[in-house]
Amino acid sequence: MKEIKQEEIIQAVKELCIQANYELPEDVQQALHHACQEEDSMLGKQTLSILEDNAMIAKTSRMPICQDTGMACLFVEIGQDVHIQGSLQEALQEGVRQGYQEGYLRKSIVDDPVFERRNTQDNTPAYIHYDIVEGNQLKIIVAPKGFGSENMSQVKMLKPSDGVEGIKDFVLKVVEEAGPNACPPMVIGVGIGGTFDYVTYLAKKAMLRKIGTHHLDKRYQQLEEELLEKINQTGIGPAGYGGKITALSLNIETYPTHIAGMPVAVSICCHVARHKEVIL
Amino acid sequence: MKHMTTPLTLEQVQELKAGDQILLSGVIYTARDAAHKRLVTLIERGQDLPFCLQDQIIYYVGPTPAKPHQVFGSGGPTTAGRMDAYAPTLMKLGLRGMIGKGYRQQVVKDAMQTYHCVYFGAIGGAGAYISRCVESSEVIAFEDLGPEAIRRLVVKDFPLTVIIDSQGNDLYEMGRKQYIKEHKHVHS
Numbered sequence: 001m002k003e004i005k006q007e008e009i010i011q012a013v014k015e016l017c018i019q020a021n022y023e024l025p026e027d028v029q030q031a032l033h034h035a036c037q038e039e040d041s042m043l044g045k046q047t048l049s050i051l052e053d054n055a056m057i058a059k060t061s062r063m064p065i066c067q068d069t070g071m072a073c074l075f076v077e078i079g080q081d082v083h084i085q086g087s088l089q090e091a092l093q094e095g096v097r098q099g100y101q102e103g104y105l106r107k108s109i110v111d112d113p114v115f116e117r118r119n120t121q122d123n124t125p126a127y128i129h130y131d132i133v134e135g136n137q138l139k140i141i142v143a144p145k146g147f148g149s150e151n152m153s154q155v156k157m158l159k160p161s162d163g164v165e166g167i168k169d170f171v172l173k174v175v176e177e178a179g180p181n182a183c184p185p186m187v188i189g190v191g192i193g194g195t196f197d198y199v200t201y202l203a204k205k206a207m208l209r210k211i212g213t214h215h216l217d218k219r220y221q222q223l224e225e226e227l228l229e230k231i232n233q234t235g236i237g238p239a240g241y242g243g244k245i246t247a248l249s250l251n252i253e254t255y256p257t258h259i260a261g262m263p264v265a266v267s268i269c270c271h272v273a274r275h276k277e278v279i280l
Numbered sequence: 281m282k283h284m285t286t287p288l289t290l291e292q293v294q295e296l297k298a299g300d301q302i303l304l305s306g307v308i309y310t311a312r313d314a315a316h317k318r319l320v321t322l323i324e325r326g327q328d329l330p331f332c333l334q335d336q337i338i339y340y341v342g343p344t345p346a347k348p349h350q351v352f353g354s355g356g357p358t359t360a361g362r363m364d365a366y367a368p369t370l371m372k373l374g375l376r377g378m379i380g381k382g383y384r385q386q387v388v389k390d391a392m393q394t395y396h397c398v399y400f401g402a403i404g405g406a407g408a409y410i411s412r413c414v415e416s417s418e419v420i421a422f423e424d425l426g427p428e429a430i431r432r433l434v435v436k437d438f439p440l441t442v443i444i445d446s447q448g449n450d451l452y453e454m455g456r457k458q459y460i461k462e463h464k465h466v467h468s
Contacts, residue, residue, distance in 0.1 A: 041459055043299075043441070047403055050439075054409035064344045064354040067407040067427075104353060106344040106427050117314075119426050148359045148382075148404065180452055181359050181382035183404030235459035239381070239403055241441065242455020244463075272405050 002079070002136040004280050006086035009140070012278045013095020016142035017072060018103035020276040021064045024055045027211040028187065028273050031248040035185055035238075044243025048185070051238075051271055066272045069105035070144030072096045072126035073204070079135035089128070092140075096126040108147075129201065143208055143275040149186065152178035155200050155265040167192065167264050168227060174266040175231050175247070180240025183270035187211070188250040190227070191265040192220075193257040203267035206253040208275050213251070220252045283437070287335035288376045293398045296442050298449035303437040304400075308337045308379070310431040312358050315422055316366040323369055330421030330430055334374035337400075341379075342427035343417075344407070352414035352433070354407030357381040360399070364388050371395035379440060389448050400440040401451070413438040 024032075032055070036048040058065040074092055078084075084091070100107060100123035109124065110117040154174045158166045171190055178186065189207025191199040214221040228250040237243020248271060257263060284292065286306030296302075309331055311319065322329055340360050344353035360380030367378065368391035376397055381404040392399065402410060413435050421430040443451045 041455075043455065050403050050406050050409055054403075054406040057412070058354070058408035061408065063347070063350070063408050063411065065408060066405045067342060067344050067354040067356055068358070069344060069354075104345045104347050106342060106353075108342075108427065119428075121426070151359070179383060180401075180404075181361060183381065233460075233463075235456040235463075237455065237459060239401065239441075240452050240455070241401070242451075242457075242459040244459070270405050 002082050004082060004084050004138055006084070006091040008280055009084070009088065009091035009138070010095045010098065012140060012280060013074070013092055013142060014099040014102065016140065016276045016278060017096055017099025017105065017144065020142050020144055020274040021069045021103060021105050022062055023059050024065055025273065025275060028248070028271065029055060031211045032185070032271060035245040035248055039238065039243055039245050041237055041241070041243035043241040044238040044245060047238035047241065048245065064105060065274070066146060066270070067106055068108065068146035068148060069100070070146045070274070071109060072123060073143045073145050074126050074128045075141040075143065076128060077131045077133045077139040079137045080132055081136040082138050084138070092128055093124050093126060097122045097124050138280040139277060140280070141208070141275055141277040146270060146272065149178070149182040149268045149270045152182045152268045153203070153266060155196065155263065157196065158262040158264050160260070160262050162262060164223065168230070170264055171227055171266055172230060172234070174268065175236070176234060178268050179236050182268050184236055184240055184247065185238055185245045185271050186247045187269040187271065187273035188231070188247050189267040189269070190250065190252045191267070192252060192262070193255040194263060195257070196263060198255060199263035199265040200267070202253040202255055203265035206251040207267040207269050207273065209251045209253070211249040215252050215254070217254070220254060224250050224252050286337055288337065289335065290376070290396050293376055293396055293446055296398050296445050298442050298445045298451040298454060300442040302440050302442070304440055305436050305438070306434065308339050308433050308435055310339050310341050310343070310433060312340050312342050312428050313362055314425050314428040315430050316363050318422055320366045320369050323373070331432070333370055335376045336374070337377035337379060338370070338375060339379040339433065344427070346417070350411070352411050352417045354411055355414065356407035356410050357402040357404055360384060367391065371397045383452065384444060389444055389450070392444060392446055393448050396446045398442060398446055399444040401443040402438070402440055410438065
């Protein structure tokens with residue numbers, strides 16, 4: 001049994017919130033650089049070059065890449081042989097609170113979604129997803145999610161008879177509707193299978209998967225490649241000003257589903273696909 | 281690239297065409313969702329606004345807090361479509377320009393033609409880059425809204441692209457059409 005103190009968790013989460021908002025992940029940086037070389041529209045190339053400069057400025061002057069420092073989404077994997085001293089939930093929320101305060105990150109959370117919509121002033125509560133796994137480690141991923149792109153994400157309960165064509169049509173429709181609102185170039189995660197709620201988790205998991213990695217099943221790998229190619233033929237382009245690179249990547253995650261259904265979710269992220277992780 | 285200084289006159293706005301790139305300097309005002317709701321409520325009640333809208337430009341942004349040595353935090357544009365319900369009311373009172381990103385509804389485009397207003401795009405996600413164009417920032421209203429408060433900014437050479445001009449031309453439609461036209465042979 002491994003003991004982990006609340007204070008260790010608070011410190012780790014605080015650091016992750018700040019780092020994730022200041023530094024673009026390596027895979028996204030590389031994809032952006034590659035995209036800038038690939039882009040063949042003048043405005044598109046200019047936009048991508050500004051985004052590369054922006055990431056560099058953020059990193060070197062220690063400031064957020066984007067002003068929407070997001071709702072803090074935490075993915076926590078708890079080894080079954082880990083014991084946490086004190087409340088894990090409280091430690092995670094406190095880490096977010098301190099990270100957003102000390103990192104000069106924007107506080108973007110309102111207490112009630114419909115009526116008062118009062119800003120909670122410390123960016124809590126974070127959204128936390130827990131998984132219990134084997135082992136004696138605690139893994140925490142902090143993925144701040146901006147809402148310009150989150151607002152453009154969609155889920156649809158397709159019929160089995162809609163088949164793979166139905167999935168392609170839906171994904172392309174979501175990307176077209178997102179267009180310039182989602183600050184292209186986008187990073188896209190597609191979930192297929194499971195249930196109404198689980199499929200959206202799969203989509204987010206796909207979005208957070210490293211750029212350049214593929215689904216293990218060749219058929220889905222082909223679908224990933226085909227969809228990305230089709231998306232990059234829509235002409236939406238960087239910032240939506242017309243161009244080739246509408247998306248940097250598209251990853252798919254799947255899960256078994258019910259005989260009557262074929263849920264599909266599309267999680268849209270802008271190029272600021274932030275996530276940092278730690279293992280305690 | 282063309283340099284322009286605020287306030288923009290009606291003639292200057294009418295000359296701008298979708299796709300034009302400019303470097304904007306001078307005073308602009310920040311406002312997003314909650315501030316727009318309050319501005320329109322004040323207008324409906326016939327009360328005074330915190331600033332005069334005539335010939336001014338509103339930047340749709342909610343910046344991150346500035347660090348002690350900074351003038352302005354990270355501050356790229358937010359999605360303009362959420363302000364569509366309020367924008368025509370502000371144009372009627374003389375608003376000359378809006379800075380944001382993303383699609384606008386037809387009702388906004390129509391109002392832009394009627395009242396001679398222009399919609400500029402700033403690069404979404406380039407908050408740190410844009411921060412360097414801000415020379416001063418002062419909260420002038422609704423401080424309780426935090427990032428959504430109205431700020432009076434002085435900017436220098438803020439790089440913008442005209443997305444929708446006052447004749448109703450839309451770069452999002454034009455740019456895409458042109459790209460597809462130029463690359464048809466590649467995809468067929």
